[in-house]
Amino acid sequence: MAEIDARPLDTLAIVGLGLIGSSIARGARQFGLARRIVAIDRDEAVLERVRALNLADAATDDLAAGVAGADLVILCVPVGAVGAVAERMGPALKPGAIVSDVGSVKASVVAAVAPHLPVGVHFVPAHPVAGTEYSGPDAGFSTLFSGRWCILTPAEDTDPAATARVQVFWEGLRAIVETMTPEHHDLVLAITSHVPHLIAYNIVGTAADLEAVTQSEVIKFSAGGFRDFTRIAASDPTMWRDVFLTNKDAVLEMLGRFNEDLAALARAIRWGDGEALHDLFTRTRAIRRGIVAMGQETAEADFGRGRPSDPAA
Amino acid sequence: MAEIDARPLDTLAIVGLGLIGSSIARGARQFGLARRIVAIDRDEAVLERVRALNLADAATDDLAAGVAGADLVILCVPVGAVGAVAERMGPALKPGAIVSDVGSVKASVVAAVAPHLPVGVHFVPAHPVAGTEYSGPDAGFSTLFSGRWCILTPAEDTDPAATARVQVFWEGLRAIVETMTPEHHDLVLAITSHVPHLIAYNIVGTAADLEAVTQSEVIKFSAGGFRDFTRIAASDPTMWRDVFLTNKDAVLEMLGRFNEDLAALARAIRWGDGEALHDLFTRTRAIRRGIVAMGQETAEADFGRGRPSDPAA
Numbered sequence: 219m220a221e222i223d224a225r226p227l228d229t230l231a232i233v234g235l236g237l238i239g240s241s242i243a244r245g246a247r248q249f250g251l252a253r254r255i256v257a258i259d260r261d262e263a264v265l266e267r268v269r270a271l272n273l274a275d276a277a278t279d280d281l282a283a284g285v286a287g288a289d290l291v292i293l294c295v296p297v298g299a300v301g302a303v304a305e306r307m308g309p310a311l312k313p314g315a316i317v318s319d320v321g322s323v324k325a326s327v328v329a330a331v332a333p334h335l336p337v338g339v340h341f342v343p344a345h346p347v348a349g350t351e352y353s354g355p356d357a358g359f360s361t362l363f364s365g366r367w368c369i370l371t372p373a374e375d376t377d378p379a380a381t382a383r384v385q386v387f388w389e390g391l392r393a394i395v396e397t398m399t400p401e402h403h404d405l406v407l408a409i410t411s412h413v414p415h416l417i418a419y420n421i422v423g424t425a426a427d428l429e430a431v432t433q434s435e436v437i438k439f440s441a442g443g444f445r446d447f448t449r450i451a452a453s454d455p456t457m458w459r460d461v462f463l464t465n466k467d468a469v470l471e472m473l474g475r476f477n478e479d480l481a482a483l484a485r486a487i488r489w490g491d492g493e494a495l496h497d498l499f500t501r502t503r504a505i506r507r508g509i510v511a512m513g514q515e516t517a518e519a520d521f522g523r524g525r526p527s528d529p530a531a
Numbered sequence: 532m533a534e535i536d537a538r539p540l541d542t543l544a545i546v547g548l549g550l551i552g553s554s555i556a557r558g559a560r561q562f563g564l565a566r567r568i569v570a571i572d573r574d575e576a577v578l579e580r581v582r583a584l585n586l587a588d589a590a591t592d593d594l595a596a597g598v599a600g601a602d603l604v605i606l607c608v609p610v611g612a613v614g615a616v617a618e619r620m621g622p623a624l625k626p627g628a629i630v631s632d633v634g635s636v637k638a639s640v641v642a643a644v645a646p647h648l649p650v651g652v653h654f655v656p657a658h659p660v661a662g663t664e665y666s667g668p669d670a671g672f673s674t675l676f677s678g679r680w681c682i683l684t685p686a687e688d689t690d691p692a693a694t695a696r697v698q699v700f701w702e703g704l705r706a707i708v709e710t711m712t713p714e715h716h717d718l719v720l721a722i723t724s725h726v727p728h729l730i731a732y733n734i735v736g737t738a739a740d741l742e743a744v745t746q747s748e749v750i751k752f753s754a755g756g757f758r759d760f761t762r763i764a765a766s767d768p769t770m771w772r773d774v775f776l777t778n779k780d781a782v783l784e785m786l787g788r789f790n791e792d793l794a795a796l797a798r799a800i801r802w803g804d805g806e807a808l809h810d811l812f813t814r815t816r817a818i819r820r821g822i823v824a825m826g827q828e829t830a831e832a833d834f835g836r837g838r839p840s841d842p843a844a
Contacts, residue, residue, distance in 0.1 A: 322755070335776045347755045350832035351819075357832065366769075367751050385649045396751070406744050409737070409757025416728055416796060418756070422815040424722070424785075424792045431719050438680050438709070442635070442660045442724025443731070443763050445828045448819035450756050455812035462808055463799045472737075473797055477790075479737045483696035483729060484786055495775055502735040506664075506761035508750045511712075515758045519663035519670065521834035 222382045227252040231288035232283065233303055235268050236257045236454070237349060238320050239294030240358030242391065243273040247358040253391040258284035265397065267355040275465035282310035286464055290387065293319040293331070301330030313338040316380050320346055322407060322457070324371045324400035326464035331375075340380035343371045347411070351452040364392035365513055370423075408450040408468035412461055413476055416469065419458070420452035535695045540565040546594065546616055548572045548581050549767070550662060552607030552634045553671030555704065560671040564703040571597035583774040595623035603700065604630040605657075606644070611773035614643030624650040629693045633659055635720060635770070637684045637713035645686075653693035653716035657685045658716065659706055660724070663766040675704035678826055684713040721781035725774055725838035726789055729782065731763040732771070751762040 230252035232239045239257075247287045257274035258281055259265050268277045278284045282408050285291045285307045293300050300319055311317070317335055321327045335341055348366040350357065368388040372381045383397045400405075425436045425444065438445065462469055488493040511513045516522050535602045543565035545552045552570075559565045570587035570595055591597045598604045600618045600759070606613050611796055630648055632728050633638045637656050646778040648654055661679040663670065678777040685694045698708045711719075738749045738757065749757065775782055822828045829835050 219691060252704055281760055295602055331550055347752045348616075349565050349755075352832050366754050369752070406748050406752055407755060409734075409741060410749055410752040410757040414734060414756035414760055416800075417734065417793065418759075419720075419815050420793045420796050421727060421730065423787045423811050423816050426814065426818055427792075428722060428788070431722055433818070433821070435719050435725055437818065437825050437827065439660045439682070439719055439723040440822045440827050442662075442720060443727035444723040445819075445822050446731075446759055446763060447727055448815070448822055448828070449834065450759060451812075451815040451820040453812075455809050455816070458812050459805050459808040465802055466800055466803075470797060473793075475735055475741070476737045477793075479740075480730065480733045480786075483733050485731075486784060487779055487782060490776055490779075492776055494770050495772040496768050498736050499732055499764075499766075499771050501739065502732050502761070502764040503768070505735050505739055505746070505750065506758075506765040508746070509753045509758050511759055514750065514753050515761070516836050517700050519665050521762065521836045523829050523834045523836075 222386060223379070224386050226250055227289045227387070229254045229256060229288045231256040231258060231285045231291045232274070233258045233285070233307070234292065235273065236294060237262050238346065238358045238362075239292070240268070240271075240273055240295065240355040241360065241362040242292060242320075243268075243523045244358055244360035245363065247273075249390050249392070251387055252290075255286060256284050256291045264355055271355065273355065274526065285315075287312060288315060290316045290383070293317070293321075296454075296460040296529050297321040297323045297327055297464050298456075300327050301334070303316055304331040308334040308339075311336060311339045312339075314377060316340045316342060316383055318342045318344045318384050320344060322411065322461050323465040324369075324403040328373070328400050340377050341373070342376060342381050342384040343400065344384060344388065345369045345371075345407070346388065346391075347407075348393075348472035349453070351449050353454045361392065363388070363448050366393055368393040368395050369403055370397045371403050372397065374459050390445055392407040396471035404465050404468045405472075408465060412465055412469050413472045415450055415453060415458055416462065416473065417476070418447040421447050422451040484531040497499070535699060536692065537699050538704070540602045540700070541564055541576065542567045542569060542601045544571060544598045544604045545567040545587070545607055546571045546598070546604065546620070546641065547607035548577050548586065548668045548672045549607060550660065550666050551675075552585075553586055553668040554607070554673065554675040555605060555607065555633075556581075557671055557673035558646045558676065560586075560703040562609075562705070564700055565603075569601065571766070577668055584668065586668065594620050598628075599623050600625060601628055603629045603631065603696070606630070606634075609770045609773040610634040610636050610640055610642050610777050611769075612619035613640055614647070619648040621649055621652075624649060624652045627654060629653045629696055631655050631657045631697050633657060635774050636778040637682075637716040641684070641686070641713050653690050654686070655689060655694050655697040656696060656713065657828040658682045658684075658720070659701065661706075661719075662766075664762050674705065679706055680778075681706040681708050682716055683708060683710045684716050685710065717778050717781045718785075721778060721785040725778055725782050726785045728763055728766060728771055729775065729786065730789070731760040734760050735764040754830050
C-alpha cells in the first residue's frame with residue numbers, strides 16, 4: 219500500500235467557476251487543502267465575481283498560464299466542453315500533475331480527455347454527487363459536498379498515489395469517496411440523477427403547454443406536488459443538455475425501464491386495480507426511510523420548507 | 532350580495548384526524564374559528580393521540596353522535612371512504628348544517644356524498660392544496676394551509692351563504708380561496724398533483740427493482756436528484772390509491788400528454804438534438820420563477836434543505 223500524501227497541495231487550478239467550481243474553491247480554502255488556488259474561466263464577468271468574492275489567489279482567462287504550475291487541475295465545465303479544454307491545456311501541464319473533473323457523466327469524459335493529456339500526467343475522473351438548482355460563482359458554498367458522495371473512476375493502470383491524492387482532497391472537502399468503473403457510474407447516475415431530471419424537465423414542459431389548464435393555475439396549485447419537480451427543472455440547461463447527449467445509452471435504457479413500469483401503473487389505474495397501486499405506494503416509503511437513515515436527506519416534513527413557527531401548536 | 536357571516540362557528544366536527552384533519556383542528560382553535568371542536572375517528576389509537584394532544588373539545592368514534600350538533604362537518608378521510616361516511620352520518624345532521632371535505636378529487640366526491648345528504652343540509656366540497664409526506668394526528672400543524680390555495684367546488688344551486696361560510700372558514704386558516712367546477716378542479720390537479728405523484732411513485736419503484744444497480748447505490752447517490760422524488764413517493768398509500776381510482780380519466784389524459792412529450796424528448800436524446808433539449812431546459816426555469824414569485828415555494832437553494840452554516844464562506 220502506497221503511503222498516502224495528505225499534505226496540502228501547492229497549487230490547485232480550477233477551470234470553470236460555477237456552482238461546483240466555486241464551491242471547491244471555497245472549501246479548499248476553508249479546509250486548508252491548497253497553498254495557492256488559481257481560478258480559470260473564459261467569462262470575464264465570472265472572473266470579476268471571483269475577484270470580488272476573493273475565491274482564489276489568482277483569476278485568469280488564460281488556460282495554459284493558469285494550469286502551468288498546478289499540482290491538481292479540476293475541470294468544472296459542462297461535460298460537453300471538457301475535451302476541448304483538455305486539448306488546449308494539455309501541453310501546458312507540468313509533469314506529474316493530476317487532472318480531475320466533476321462531470322456527471324464519466325465514460326464520455328474519459329474518452330474526451332485522456333487522449334489530450336501528455337505522458338506523465340495522471341487523470342483521475344471524479345463526480346461529486348451534490349448540487350443545487352442555482353448556477354454561477356455566487357451560488358457556491360464551502361459545505362456543498364459535506365456528507366455527500368464523490369465517485370472516482372480511475373482507469374486500471376492509473377497510479378494509485380494519484381488516485382489517493384484526489385481521494386484525500388475530496389475527503390478534505392468532507393465528502394465520502396467511492397470508486398467504480400466509468401460505465402457502472404453512468405448506469406447508476408442514469409437512474410439516481412439523469413432520468414429524474416429528464417422527467418422533471420418533461421412534466422414541467424407538459425404543464426406549460428396545456429390548453430385546458432392555464433399557466434397561472436399550474437403555478438397557483440403547484441403545492442400539490444408539481445413544485446418539487448420545478449426545482450430540478452430549474453437546473454443549468456447547458457450542463458444538462460450535455461449530460462443527456464453524453465450518457466445517451468444508459469439514460470435511454472433506464473428510461474425504457476421507467477416507461478415499462480409506468481405503462482403497468484397506467485393499466486392498474488385504468489382497470490381499477492387498487493391493490494397493485496397500494497402495494498407500490500407502500501414499498502416506495504422504505505426507500506425514503508433508507509435515504510434519510512443514510513444522512514442523504516432531511517427527515518423534516520416537506521424538506522423543512524417553510525418551517526412552521528409553531529409546529530406543535 | 533348576501534351578508535357574510537364571519538362569526539366563529541358554534542360547533543365544528545372533523546371526521547378523520549390525520550395530517551389534514553388534525554391541522555384543521557389546530558388551526559381552528561389557534562385562529563378562533565369555532566367555539567367547540569368535535570373530533571371523530573374510527574381508530575381508537577388516533578382518538579387517544581387527539582386527547583393527548585388536546586386537539587379537540589370532544590373525541591369520539593360515534594359518527595352520528597359526533598356530527599349531530601355541528602354547524603360545519605368536514606370530512607377528512609380518503610376520497611374512497613367519503614361516500615360511506617356520508618351515508619352513515621346523513622340522518623344525524625342538523626337542518627342547515629354545512630358539509631365539506633378536503634379530498635384531492637372533487638367530481639367523484641360530489642357523486643359519492645351528495646345523494647346521502649338530507650334536504651336542508653348544504654354541501655360545499657373543498658380541497659386545500661397543501662400537505663407533507665407525513666400522516667396521522669401528530670403530523671399536523673396549525674399553519675399548514677397558510678398562504679396555500681383552497682379550492683371550493685360548490686354546485687350551481689348551492690346556497691351562496693353556505694359557500695361564503697366555508698370560504699370564511701378557510702380564510703380564517705390563512706388559505707387563499709378560489710372557486711371552480713369539480714371537473715375543472717380534477718383536470719388541474721391531475722397535472723399539478725396527481726401525475727407528479729404517479730411518476731414519483733413510479734421512478735422510485737423502477738429504481739428499487741433494478742438488477743444492475745443495487746438499492747444501496749440508489750440510496751447513497753440519491754442526492755443527484757432522485758431523493759426529491761422519494762419525498763412525494765412517501766405520501767399516504769391509501770389516500771393516493773383512492774385519488775388514482777377516483778380521478779382515473781383526468782389522470783390518464785394528463786399522463787398521455789406527459790408520455791407524448793417524454794417520447795419526443797427521448798427521440799431528441801437518441802438523435803443528439805442538443806438544441807431541442809436546451810430549449811426545453813431553459814423554458815422550464817421560468818415556471819419555477821413564477822411559483823417562487825407567487826409565494827408557493829421557497830427561493831432558497833435546495834429547498835433550504837441542509838442550510839449551510841456558512842453560505843457566504
